[in-house]
Amino acid sequence: EKYLKIGYSMPAATAGYMARAIYWAKKGMADWKAKDKNLEFLYVNAENVTKQANDIEDLMAKGINVLIVWPYDASVTSVIEKAWKAGIYTVVMDRGTSKVCYDTYLSNDDEGYTREGTEWLSKQLNYKGNIVLIEGIPCPINTVRIETIKKTAAQYPGMKILDSQPGNWRKDEALKVMENYLQKYKAIDAVYTADDDMMLGALQAYKESGRKDIKYFLGGACDKNVIKMIMDGKEPLVQANVTYPPDQCATVVGVAIQGARGKNFQGFYQKKIPVRIILAAELVTRQNAASYYFPDEP
Amino acid sequence: MKTHTLALLGKIQYEKVAPFVALAVLFVASSVLSPYFLQIQNLLNILRQVSYTGMIALGMTFVIIGGGIDLSVGSLAAFNASMGILFLNYLMGPLGNEYLAMAGGILAALLLGAFSGALNGFLITKGKIAPFIVTLGSMAIFRSLALFIGSAGEIRSVSNYYGTFGMESILFVPVPVFAMVILTVLLSLVLNNTAYGRYLCAVGSNLRVAVFSAIKVNKIKFITYTLCGLITSVSAVMLSSRFNAVSTSNLGMGFELDAIAAVIIGGTPLTGGRGTVWGTVMGAIILGIINNMLNMLGVSPYLQGTVKGLVIIGAVYIQAQKS
Amino acid sequence: MKTHTLALLGKIQYEKVAPFVALAVLFVASSVLSPYFLQIQNLLNILRQVSYTGMIALGMTFVIIGGGIDLSVGSLAAFNASMGILFLNYLMGPLGNEYLAMAGGILAALLLGAFSGALNGFLITKGKIAPFIVTLGSMAIFRSLALFIGSAGEIRSVSNYYGTFGMESILFVPVPVFAMVILTVLLSLVLNNTAYGRYLCAVGSNLRVAVFSAIKVNKIKFITYTLCGLITSVSAVMLSSRFNAVSTSNLGMGFELDAIAAVIIGGTPLTGGRGTVWGTVMGAIILGIINNMLNMLGVSPYLQGTVKGLVIIGAVYIQAQKS
């Protein structure tokens, strides 16, 4: 087997979701290392784009021949391109690059992620109701998600989006925003945050307020506590979730190794591994919740 | 002569009331701009929202009066609250009794807080290292320790009551607000009526004179950072109780800036030597109202920063002028 | 008498060389710890990596010597680079010529940078508002403006050459490193050999005396913040050229802390009055080596903060002692 020196660059854990992503990244690396001696992993985290650019340079200095990179955002493209042009087998994941400078791209489906959610929510409210959104940190993925929510909801005249304010993917800030919404809007039917941390924060604000008007709280990305809630079904306000699987970070390790060794997955007739892999965003309800519950995640 | 004195006092006084003036202006503006602002519940919300950084800002006030700075408060909060909860969870087993375990956890968090602060103080006094550097370093250290023990995720407490006491109200006043008020009263007493308070100002306004005046400069500094660590932990405990958990990756993120901002908006100069505890509270509330209004007026997420920046500058401008 | 004065000189000198000593220690340690460290390419990488915040730190040095602080540098960089690229893209149409357009864009960014800095200076001098508050405010404002014009996304330049010039090397030295060195030489000349430099120290060391000595205090401060804004934009242009784009949501995040840290590690006291430009460069490089080593040694992400914090404190401790 070809000896692979794999550099893995991710954004730092600044939100609950990223912590889980990192957990899976490490798990993926550990699992592969266990079954294959010809692998070496160099793993780095960045707090901002500049640091990430530095990280990638440092990895190249250490002579990697495979690069897995979860770009902070598309602005890191040109740095990734340098690695790719240098003949390093490059796998880009999640947030895309602004041009093709990779051998394989693996990602979650940001549009599907919030489309699924919005559709479900609309259906529950039988296409009529007032919803408030709590956004993440202003940045491209957040924009995509929010746009999609608005587009999808726009199909149904009855669905009104009252407001959309940033909670920066933080429980405490989402809680503040929700407290303020509750003062501002006397009738809310549902709260959609597309993130479980923020959803839990909002939910708590609602509970504290003692109001009874809201029917649904929808987060996203399957935080283990939320999935548990859904499984137990004791919390009528939280009945569904949408996957945004953080285990993509584990999957991507396999993709990179297979790809770098010129192999493909079982059942593919092609020699080469697919150039773009988009993971489905699945709706999680009480029926299927159990299969999305990972108690070991942070 | 009389008039003279009054005039001079007057001059000194304005400094003290300036933050209140700024707050008043903002308050009136807000109530005009948004019909929701004046709702009792909304005002209570604002108070509770600011109480957490508010408390920290109180500790920061002392640090800054003493001529120092503490950037580590945010991560210190995350780390100590995490440890507190871990200890609580651990105690649940042997002790069984939820309340005892809770008491233990909280006590641990507070002690550790004081200790962490003391560590800063030690490096600054004995190590002769600039406060900015020491606390910049410990900011990174505490955060990373928190991330490590919680692998960047959440640390939940197994006790349910822990998750409630921080949300309760004592005669309509939320507990953390209550805590902030009590702390404010205590600290302003300490600052204005004890030898320690007097020495703190002396140290901050002219270290050399303080030394020549036989003041134990290092001791004063040490106490101050310890105190700041302790108070920060009080806030951290309240905050973690709110969620019955600590998000190790982002609890306390950016608190240092909010706290320092509150202190300065409150009229305490970054150069130290003097300052007011009540002013700091006003500063914190000013910041709280700004955030509240951004939501109430539904300012576009992209432009919120602009508005916030302008209002902060404006609030201080009001004070800067007449004084 | 002779000895006496010699001794004094010796002491003064150490302050100046201390950062170099700290750097040397770190350098030796690193080369022992990692085989990759001493590779030319790696050393060049480190230099380029630090050059961006390094340049900003140079501007910050002046601000701090003058007794001020500038928290806005990071967002200022993002905002001005964005505007520069937008202008470049706009020019491509009418001008057609890529190089002219690029020149235009860069010029725009630099002018805007100076202007933004001047705005800070204006509010601080004429508005009599604390630098901390003014720049805290403008930090929020510039960032939000950047988010607004780029709707939180990235702003790419349509010129490819823009994306390369910042990556090229002049006799093996990367362009940004070159820029940093030139700036350092110039600025240390300005600081030590011009009246402005003297006045800057006077203003930072003792405002009253500066005023009594018929120094135009406000003018000096104003110039300084303008200069800092300008230099920050130089760095911003280089940085955006490295990416051939600007991440409006993220570019420049946390630069203010890195820059200030570099200044203080470099031996300039946060209280102002004196400082060294070269020291700041050393400070920046020290930070760069730390980050590089964390990667080279593959320290676990969660513990990187701890190591970083300890090394920073250690680096300054080395300096604090003998002096």
Add this chain to the structure above:
Amino acid sequence: MTDSNECLLKTVGICKEFSSVQVLKDINIEVLRGEILGIIGENGAGKSTLMKIFSGIYTPTTGEIRFEGEKVSIPDPLSAKRLGISILPQEFNLVNDLAVYDNIFLGSEIKKRSGLLDKKRMMERTTRLLRELEVEIKPDEKLEKLSTAQKQMVEICKAVAMDARLLIMDEPTTVLTRYEIDILFNLMRRLREQGTTIIYISHKLREVKAICSRVVVLRDGEVVHTEMTEKISELEMAQRMVGRELSQVFPERKTPTPEVIFEVRNLSVPGMLHDVSFQLHKGEILGFAGLVDARRTELGEAIFGVRKRSSGRILMEGAEIDIRSPQEAVRYGIDYLSDDRQGSGILTSFSVTQNITLVSLFAYCASFLKVIMRKNEDAASLRHKERFNIKAPSLNVRLEYLSGGNQQKVSLAKSIDPAPKVLIANEPTRGVDVAAKHEIYRFINSLAQTGLSCIFISSEQEEIIGMCHRVIVMKEGRIMGTVEGRDINEEQIMFLATGVHAGAART
């Protein structure tokens, strides 16, 4: 009335109010070309305020200034500089972080054609100026390394460096010894020959009589008298400014007890003090005389625990004590009054009371919480205010609003408030007016009678000679000798301080 062409500066009805209190009331004075005009008055009379108006630091509430016959307004220091008015302020006006020559040329640097600073020439000129004043300081020395006295000399150079038309000197000699003062006076005479006009403020009336051609007396912000100096005696000056008869200057000295309360043996500070030993008797006032760089300040600081001693033992009441910090010194009953008032003496941002009780604060605190009992505090500071007749609008006025002399009185009060057994008084009467001086002398003396022992460092020989039982003379960190009883006189002291016979030393 003198006609304007021989009158350089003329004030017409100048008044100054600070937050509604009249500090200057209708001042009409004339400064004649090429004269040295003395301005005297009690602490708080308004001298410095008037000078600050001339130098553009304050603007008068009403009234106008005529310079060369023309009405001028001096809104800021720059315009004063443009008119050629240079001031040597009462409080140090120097930047600690800059070198000596930087300070001297601050605001009027010498530049090369390139626009860069011409350090070489600035240093040369500095060296020349310093040599003129016969002080040994390196021009590129950092200012913070200098002693009070040396700083004062630098301050003088700074004022002289820009050859001004009107040179204002606000109490330049408070920390200088007779020797340097003579040098300064020679310099002033030379300047006058070159046509510089000088305003000279001092509380040392002897000097005023010696150097000034005319003298203006201020009292409570009013001009009460103007006279040619030869027509007015020192005593008369004093009475004019105080407005009443003055008691005899120095009180009766009682001989101290033979009991040695405090002793220093072979104290050394590397590069500073060399093998200093002396004994202090109970109730004794032990004078320390010397020229600049005698390092008496160092000695004081070394005893007080702010300077590291390399060797030497200190004994208090026979028992050896190890003082490593001021706290310990104070605990052993030793207190220090600094000659660098604003540098290490008082906090200008603190109130009168807060300053006075700073060292002794615990004495005013209740319970282990150390709660300050305001009443006692105020009572104490009120006692001091009356004893030294500190002119302050109120006890909780910030010290920055007090006149220099009154700040000094506060500084003294601060140092004696803890009731020390041994007081190290460094320039205790620095910038204090005659009347108040007498009070201070009488007070220290009475304390001595009740057993206080005082190490009395002063640059005023009259003081030393009038007050002390014994006088130790130092030079460059060494004790040159001790004079007692009959021998306590200028000649002896100058001889020991300079190693030259007084007659020769004076030129």
